[in-house]
Amino acid sequence: MELRQLRYLIAIADEGNLGRAAATLYVSQPALSYALKNLEAELGVRLFDRHAGGVAPTPAGRDVIAEARRTVRQADRVAAVAERHRRGQTGVLRVGFEASGAGELTTRARAEFARTHPGVRVEPKRYDWGGEAAALRAGQVDVAFVWLPADLTGLHSEIVHTEPRVVGLPTDHPLAAAAGVSIMDVKDEPLMWTERAPRAWVNWWAVNPRPDGSEPRWGPTNDNVEEMLEQVAEGTAICFAPSSMALYYTRPGLAWVPLTDVEPLRVALAWHGGGALVQAFAAIVRDLAGSPA
Template sequence: MELRQLHYLIAIADEGNLGRAAARLYVSQPALSYALRNLETELGIRLFDRHSGGVSATAAGLDVVAEARRTVAQAERITAAAERHRRAADGVLRVGFEASGAGELTTRARAEFARRHAGVRVEPKRFDWGQEADGLRDGRVDVAFVWLPADLTGLHAEIVHTEPRVAGLPGGHRLAGRAGISVLEVNDELLMWTERAPRAWVDWWAVNPRPDGSTPRWGPTNDNVEEMLEQVAEGAAICFAPAGLARYYARPDLVWVPLTDVEPLRVALAWPEGADNPLVHGFAAVVRELAGWRAGGPTAQNGPRSPRVTGGRGA
């Protein structure tokens, strides 16, 4: 049995159709059908029932596909571990972040680390909503600033930054001139959200449920921060975001107003558990120093300042 065959099984199970699975795998449908028949013969069991609409996994097939997923994930972790060591040997550190990351701390840490390690190339890697932890697990980055909540399974994480949340409103909105608002004051507003992130992440950002037990009015979806802000600016919905995003993505057609009664965003610096990469540990030391980190998180005096974000531009 080959790893390639396990990828085939997963694609067939996901798509429920050999034609779609073949297109996803960039192989011909006859070749995929032949590979599936050979694997079923090798295992001595039928993995999928064929029907007019496609295929459905048998009871045995469900078990085998579940094991295939675990095996493929483990193989990817092996590749990721090797890749991390290769990058360390080559003098490359890949730092992940989402949108505005940990604000100024993100840029300052990369710059200070590069200054102290002149022979190391620091490569920033931006992720879309809620994807930083997966990027660490699959080896796309070595260390990352992760917006919480997040699945930190298999990762070491330290909270290094917090910042308040704000509401992004289109220019001319009825609440645009306010110094601060309660989340309950926007209960009737359509709220931007994404299908790309885990549901727990979406609900935390949306403050779902609200303090009065109500649920948000879900508006349009988006795949990244630029799409979100474009739709807010045109008046399709409002959004919730960290205050730092208001500074880094300031637009004349948007107004940012602080939310006064929701918990702040916490940002963790994370890397794979047991990672023996001196570049990662060196970067973590720089971040701790710049954040004024103590056991349990950043010190209060070095926490982020609450920006002046009304009027469409951060301070």
């Protein structure tokens, strides 16, 4: 049994369809089917039941998949430890963030770290919709500005930034020139969302349920900021975002209006392990943010 097989198994479970799983893994569907059959033969149990829409885990499959997830997470941690040491020796600090990150704090912290550590190269790494914590666990970045809510289990973290939320509207929308709107003012508007993020993250951003107990009117999905804003500007739907996006993402056809009655975005600085470079960066962020140690 190989880690590759366990990753295949997890992807099939997540997608519920061999074709979609093959696409996310960048392998052919026949190759994935063959790998699944070999794994089932090796383990001596059927892991999935096939149906018209795809596949569903068997009782044995559910248990095996749960263990596979734990094993892969642990393997990623082992690789991440080695990667952090390797990067530390070569003088590189990789900083993850999403969209506008923690606003101006993100850029100021990177600049101050580069000034005080001239021998270290700072590499910004952008992720889409809740991918920062997973990047930390996979060893892709050393430290990250994480938009909450997020699963930070096993990571060191501290909240370093908060900012209000805004609604993105097409410029010809009746509310586009308003000084502010409430969540109920836009409750009937189709809302952009993503299938790429955990559902709890999606629901928080969508303010689901709304104050009256209703569910948002779900609009089209998107995989990244650019796809989201393109559809908002063309009038397909609206979106919710942190206020820093009103500065970092301006474009024709798009208006940003403050949301007056929803909780603000909280941004945590998070890391896995505590090398000297990470601790130095955290101290700079802490100082710039005015947050306690």
